[in-house]
Amino acid sequence: MSNRGQPNQSPLPQGSPVKVDEPVRVAVDFRGPTVRPLAFLWRGRKITVAKVNMTFKRQHGDRWVRCFAVSDDANAYILRYDPEDMRWTLEEVVEGQ
Numbered sequence: 001m002s003n004r005g006q007p008n009q010s011p012l013p014q015g016s017p018v019k020v021d022e023p024v025r026v027a028v029d030f031r032g033p034t035v036r037p038l039a040f041l042w043r044g045r046k047i048t049v050a051k052v053n054m055t056f057k058r059q060h061g062d063r064w065v066r067c068f069a070v071s072d073d074a075n076a077y078i079l080r081y082d083p084e085d086m087r088w089t090l091e092e093v094v095e096g097q
Contacts, residue, residue, distance in 0.1 A: 015094060015095070015096055016094070016095070017092050017093070017094045018092065018093050018094070018095075019091065019092055020042075020090045020091060020092060020093055021089060021090075021091055022042065022043075022089065022090050023087060023088065023089055023090075024040045024041060024042050024079070024088050024089065024090045025040060025041040025088065026038075026039070026040040026041075026079065026081075026088040027039045027040070034055070035066070035081075036049075036052055037049050037052065037068050037070055037079055040077075040079065040088070040090070042090055047072055047077070048072055049070045049071070049072060050071055050072050050073055051070065051071050052068055052069070052070050053069040053070060053071055053076070054068075054069040055067065055068050055069070056069075060080065060082070063082060063084055065080050065081060065082045065083070066080070066081045066083065067079065067080050067081075067091070068080075068081070074095070074096065075093055075094060075095050075096065076093070076094040077090060077092065077093055077094075078090070078091040078092040079091070
């Protein structure tokens with residue numbers, strides 16, 4: 001189905017990563033050997049995680065944090081969890097993934 005002639009609903013080019021770096025609230029499943037984000041609240045909107053694409057650890061300043069590359073039916077996101085202060089941050093959004 002073509003979107004020709006219809007205004008683009010997103011101000012971002014499809015597939016462009018956008019740095020967000022905003023705190024989010026995350027619902028998490030702790031069953032099993034790993035942590036799995038189920039959904040998160042961002043700017044008053046609930047985003048349900050359809051898939052955890054990848055998890056990785058990296059250094060953020062002087063701390064090691066855990067990152068989750070997740071997606072819903074339309075977009076991809078990078079969530080960061082800091083175990084020292086138990087805070088979640090939405091680092092990045094890629095629309096149309």
